[in-house]
Amino acid sequence: ELILSGNFDSPTKFDLNFSANRLSLAYEYDHLLSLSATRTNLEPYQIEVVWRVLNSYKQRYLLADDVGLGKTIEAGMIIKEIALRGRAKRILIIVPAPLKYQWQREMGKRFDENFMIYDSSYVNSLNRSLPKEANVWEYNDKIITSIDYVKKENVLPELERTKWDIILFDEAHKLSASKSGNTIKRTQRYRLAEALCNNCESFLLLTATPHKGDSYAFYSIISLIDPYIFFDEDNIDSIKLNKIMIRRGKDGIRDENGKPVFKGREVMTIPISFTEEERNLYIAVTDYVSRIYNIAKSVNNRAVGFAMILLQKRMVSSIAAIRSSLKNRLSNLIKEFVPTLTIEEKTRLKDYIKDPDSLDDWEKERFEKKLEILNLPNTPEELKLEIGSLKTLIEISESIKIDSKAEKLIDLIDGILKKDPNKIFYIFF
The missing domain is CATH 3.40.50.10810 (Tandem AAA-ATPase domain)
Known part of the structure; x- marks a missing residue:
C-alpha cells in the first residue's frame, strides 16, 4: 500500500535503518x-x-x-x-x-x-x-x-x-x-x-x-x-x-580457488672468489685472530676469545665491516682504554654464545660493538706489538678498492633490472 500510494521515506532514513539492522544482525549472529x-x-x-x-x-x-x-x-x-x-x-x-x-x-x-x-x-x-x-x-x-x-x-x-x-x-x-x-x-x-x-x-x-x-x-x-x-x-x-x-x-596458504596466495621462493647461492688483495687481508686477519684467541684461551678469557671470533666474522661480512672493527679496536688500544664486562653482560655473553637468537638485532649490534674492543692485559711491549699489527691490517684493508661481494651484488641487481625494471629488492646485511 505504501508503494502504491507513493509514500516513501527519504533515502537517508532508509540507509540509516538498513545499516542499523545490518549491524544488529552482525553482532547477534557474527561471533567475530x-x-x-x-x-x-x-x-x-x-x-x-x-x-x-x-x-x-x-x-x-x-x-x-x-x-x-x-x-x-x-x-x-x-x-x-x-x-x-x-x-x-x-x-x-x-x-x-x-x-x-x-x-x-x-x-x-x-x-x-x-x-x-x-x-x-x-x-x-x-x-x-x-x-x-x-x-x-x-x-x-x-x-x-x-x-x-x-x-x-x-x-x-x-x-x-x-x-x-x-x-x-x-x-x-x-x-x-x-x-x-x-x-x-x-x-x-x-x-x-x-x-x-x-x-x-x-x-x-x-x-x-x-x-x-x-x-x-x-x-x-x-x-x-x-x-x-x-x-x-x-x-x-x-x-x-x-x-x-x-x-x-x-x-x-591458498585462496578461495585453491591457488597459492604467496609466490614460491627460489634460493640461490652465489659463489664469490677473493681477489689476491682480499685473500692477503683474510690471511693476515686470520693470523692475528688466531694469535690473540690462543692467548685468551690459555688464560681462560672467554670474552676476548669470542671477540676474536667476531672479528673473523666481520672479515667474511665485508671489507668495510672488518676495516671499521679494526679501527675501533685500535682506537681503544691507543687510548689504553681497558673495557670490561659487567656481571649482567657476562651472563648475557654466556647466553649469546649458546643461543645467538637470545638477542634481537638491535641488542646484538650494541653488544658485539662492545665485545669486539675487549683486549687482554698487556705489557707495554705486547701493547706496542698489537697496535702495530692492527695498523698493518688497517693499511692492507684501505688498499683494497673493490669489495668482491659488493661488486657481485651490484652485478646481480643490474642483471635482474635489465629483465624487469620494476623489480623491488629487499637487501639484508
Whole structure:
C-alpha cells in the first residue's frame, strides 16, 4: 500500500535503518565482533586463526605462522575480540625493546587499543607519584613493556604479584631453556615467562621459529602454555600439539580457488672468489685472530676469545665491516682504554654464545660493538706489538678498492633490472 500510494521515506532514513539492522544482525549472529571494529584489511587465513583460537576452550596458544603471514595482526584481532566480549580489561604485551613502539602503533592504529609503554623512566616516575604501597603495574590496564626490562630482579617481583586477562610474548623463541643430562638451565627470560604464565586467563606466544632443533627447548615453550599436555620432550605428538599451536608456512596458504596466495621462493647461492688483495687481508686477519684467541684461551678469557671470533666474522661480512672493527679496536688500544664486562653482560655473553637468537638485532649490534674492543692485559711491549699489527691490517684493508661481494651484488641487481625494471629488492646485511 505504501508503494502504491507513493509514500516513501527519504533515502537517508532508509540507509540509516538498513545499516542499523545490518549491524544488529552482525553482532547477534557474527561471533567475530572484531571484524567490524578494526581498521585493517584482513586476509581469510588470518581470520581463520582468530576463529580457531576464540572457539577453543582456553585462549592459550603458540602462534607460529611463517614470517610475513601477519602474526601481529592475528594476535591483535584475538586481543580485540576477547576485549569486545567483555573478557579482557587488563592486557600485558611483552616484546623485545626495539618492538615496543611498533606494537603500540599497531594496536592503536589497527585496533583502536591504546597501550602505555612501561620502561624504567616511566616506572620510576610512577613510583615517585603513587603511594608507597601501590603497585605500578596496576596503575594502567593496557601495558607494553620490554622483556629485558621486566626480567630484572628488581622489577619482576612487583609484576609477578599482578593478575591479567591476557599476557602476550612476542619473539617467544627467546624464552629459552636447555637440558644437559639431569641439569636444566633456564634463562632469565624463560623464568620471567614461567612466573607470569599462570597469572592470566589468555596466554599467547608469538614466534616464526618455534623449534630450532632442540626438543627440550621446544617442550619448555609448550609447557608455558600447558604444563600437562605432554609428559616430556620425547612424547610430543602432532594431534595434541595442534590443540595449542598454529603453524603454517606460506606455501600452504591458498585462496578461495585453491591457488597459492604467496609466490614460491627460489634460493640461490652465489659463489664469490677473493681477489689476491682480499685473500692477503683474510690471511693476515686470520693470523692475528688466531694469535690473540690462543692467548685468551690459555688464560681462560672467554670474552676476548669470542671477540676474536667476531672479528673473523666481520672479515667474511665485508671489507668495510672488518676495516671499521679494526679501527675501533685500535682506537681503544691507543687510548689504553681497558673495557670490561659487567656481571649482567657476562651472563648475557654466556647466553649469546649458546643461543645467538637470545638477542634481537638491535641488542646484538650494541653488544658485539662492545665485545669486539675487549683486549687482554698487556705489557707495554705486547701493547706496542698489537697496535702495530692492527695498523698493518688497517693499511692492507684501505688498499683494497673493490669489495668482491659488493661488486657481485651490484652485478646481480643490474642483471635482474635489465629483465624487469620494476623489480623491488629487499637487501639484508
